[in-house]
Amino acid sequence: xxxxxxxxxxxxxxxxxxxxxxxxxxxxxxxxxxxxxxxxxxxxxxxxxxxxxxxxxxxxxxxxxxxxxxxxxxxxxxxxxxxxxxxxxxxxxxxxxxxxxxxxxxxxxxxxxxxxxxxxxxxxxxxxxxxxxxxxxxxxxxxxxxxxxxxxxxxxxxxxxxxxxxxxxxxxxxxxxxxxxxxxxxxxxxxxxxxxxxxxxxxxxxxxxxxxxxxxx
Numbered sequence: 257x258x259x260x261x262x263x264x265x266x267x268x269x270x271x272x273x274x275x276x277x278x279x280x281x282x283x284x285x286x287x288x289x290x291x292x293x294x295x296x297x298x299x300x301x302x303x304x305x306x307x308x309x310x311x312x313x314x315x316x317x318x319x320x321x322x323x324x325x326x327x328x329x330x331x332x333x334x335x336x337x338x339x340x341x342x343x344x345x346x347x348x349x350x351x352x353x354x355x356x357x358x359x360x361x362x363x364x365x366x367x368x369x370x371x372x373x374x375x376x377x378x379x380x381x382x383x384x385x386x387x388x389x390x391x392x393x394x395x396x397x398x399x400x401x402x403x404x405x406x407x408x409x410x411x412x413x414x415x416x417x418x419x420x421x422x423x424x425x426x427x428x429x430x431x432x433x434x435x436x437x438x439x440x441x442x443x444x445x446x447x448x449x450x451x452x453x454x455x456x457x458x459x460x461x462x463x464x465x466x467x468x469x470x471x472x473x
Contacts, residue, residue, distance in 0.1 A: 277457035356437035
């Protein structure tokens, strides 16, 4: 089970976490608009580049979520993260410091007379390997092509666009409700991308407790 913690000491971190999730929500809205063609660019290449930029920014924000709540553990790495944009290396560095750095998608299951149970979501979410793949594919769209290299065809761009709804769905499943464990302890951030009542993100610090502890509370 889990229980909520007095989280005043984490107030600044949680505020930053909320801001980061809100930024992700805004970018998801932009991608949705392009996917459903309520917003379109005049040229296909610019349409694809625009959406790829939003995906890349979302993925950078996902990595930031762990940095925000594990800032002390990652302090020595912060300068390095700020200077390089190779997703594979960022993932490896974060994982080396805190193996549980990556958001874990969850869903709440209410329990009678005790704390809600947090159950893992096991499919349909963005995995770490997919994170790296998408980050690098989108990065490839951010740079001007060598004029002597073969240019992307309309067919290649259309095929990439067909992946956008799949990527977006996986990101939403990952972040809709998720947890990130804090380095070296039983504490974790439990967060949701949008509350059902007001649509705003929410993040709280919780402590995982075993059944015996729960019975003694």
